[in-house]
Amino acid sequence: MKAVWYEKKGPAAAVLRHGDFPDPEPGPGEVRVKVHVSAVNPTDTKARGGWGGNVEMAFARIIPHQDGSGVIDRAGPGVSPARVGEAVWLYEAQLGRASGTAAEYVCVPSENAVRLPDGVSFETGACLGVPAMTAHRCLFQDGGIQGQTVLVAGGGGAVGHAAILLAKWAGARVVTTVSRAEQEETARAAGADLVVNRKSEDVAARVKEFTRGAGVDRVIEVAFEANLDLNRAVLKPNGVISTYSSGLPDSAPRFVFSPVMRQGLTMHFVLVYVMPREAHWAAAREVNAALEAGRYRPHVARVFALQETVAAHEAQESGNTVGKILIAVAR
Numbered sequence: 001m002k003a004v005w006y007e008k009k010g011p012a013a014a015v016l017r018h019g020d021f022p023d024p025e026p027g028p029g030e031v032r033v034k035v036h037v038s039a040v041n042p043t044d045t046k047a048r049g050g051w052g053g054n055v056e057m058a059f060a061r062i063i064p065h066q067d068g069s070g071v072i073d074r075a076g077p078g079v080s081p082a083r084v085g086e087a088v089w090l091y092e093a094q095l096g097r098a099s100g101t102a103a104e105y106v107c108v109p110s111e112n113a114v115r116l117p118d119g120v121s122f123e124t125g126a127c128l129g130v131p132a133m134t135a136h137r138c139l140f141q142d143g144g145i146q147g148q149t150v151l152v153a154g155g156g157g158a159v160g161h162a163a164i165l166l167a168k169w170a171g172a173r174v175v176t177t178v179s180r181a182e183q184e185e186t187a188r189a190a191g192a193d194l195v196v197n198r199k200s201e202d203v204a205a206r207v208k209e210f211t212r213g214a215g216v217d218r219v220i221e222v223a224f225e226a227n228l229d230l231n232r233a234v235l236k237p238n239g240v241i242s243t244y245s246s247g248l249p250d251s252a253p254r255f256v257f258s259p260v261m262r263q264g265l266t267m268h269f270v271l272v273y274v275m276p277r278e279a280h281w282a283a284a285r286e287v288n289a290a291l292e293a294g295r296y297r298p299h300v301a302r303v304f305a306l307q308e309t310v311a312a313h314e315a316q317e318s319g320n321t322v323g324k325i326l327i328a329v330a331r
């Protein structure tokens with residue numbers, strides 16, 4: 001099969017190679033998927049780049065990418081052969097494994113291949129994995145949010161966009177922050193009720209005005225330390241911050257205990273890879289329900305070919321793109 005891989009960590013152009021790779025065979029409990037679309041996430045580019053000093057290779061050769069979509073073409077021992085031919089979206093394809101979705105075939109545990117609802121494109125399917133599951137966990141870890149007001153920091157980002165889509169699907173009012181016109185457009189299209197430019201506007205004042213002074217119930221946060229004071233200012237008593245990123249490599253936030261305690265705040269630190277299995281299943285179920293209702297429409301920035309994976313990684317790392325970076329593996 002054709003695949004993209006690396007044998008040492010470093011810049012995309014220096015370490016990514018494209019060429020022929022042995023076809024994988026599914027082991028017990030696994031399915032083999034003919035990949036149609038692979039997706040790039042920051043987790044993939046950081047792992048490849050050795051970000052944070054993590055320069056050890058977990059495997060001698062790594063085919064990157066956690067997320068993707070395609071069609072099951074083989075079922076391993078213990079998996080119902082009825083799954084062969086099923087269109088699926090993939091999550092955590094490369095977690096603890098050497099081979100992800102930047103290849104014509106990938107083998108994953110059967111449960112990591114989720115049925116792609118009828119009529120949903122492979123492009124949409126490839127956008128789900130990391131962003132949708134992270135957003136789902138951040139939003140619903142404490143139960144339903146119908147009628148609540150949620151502040152999504154960075155609504156133009158992949159996870160932020162997913163959080164807007166899922167929060168609106170669940171019946172919440174959504175306030176979000178952006179820094180550029182293109183992000184604003186994307187956030188509005190996702191259904192955000194209020195979009196605030198965090199660079200040119202007073203976010204706290206706009207949120208207070210929008211909520212008639214009440215504040216928000218929950219914050220989904222991409223830059224925990226940078227926005228902590230803002231979040232404390234706009235959260236209702238007993239509000240929740242669910243954060244999935246510090247925004248800085250070695251962030252060491254400090255806050256004074258008493259005022260935070262007096263607000264009764266809850267802080268969740270979310271890492272998609274350590275979500276309980278049941279939380280993954282719930283996310284997959286509910287994301288599929290939103291897809292079936294036509295309410296989950298990811299924003300795609302650009303689609304590259306497999307042999308253009310270097311450019312795809314560089315586009316992800318540039319921070320300039322708005323929306324998902326995808327790779328069309330099967331055309």
Ligand SMILES: NC(=O)c1ccc[n+]([C@@H]2O[C@H](COP(=O)([O-])OP(=O)(O)OC[C@H]3O[C@@H](n4cnc5c(N)ncnc54)[C@H](OP(=O)(O)O)[C@@H]3O)[C@@H](O)[C@H]2O)c1
Nearest residue numbers: 042134153154156157158159179223226244245270271272
């Ligand atoms: N913990 C987990 O399980 C998990 C899961 C997924 C992602 N992540 C991490 O979360 C981060 C975002 O991932 P992503 O895929 O959503 O990336 P992305 O598509 O590049 O989006 C990042 C967004 O964050 C915004 N942002 C940056 N600083 C901000 C600030 N101070 N306030 C508000 N918004 C800000 C950016 O907007 P600007 O252009 O305005 O800067 C951008 O829209 C990455 O570091 C990724 O590794 C963690």
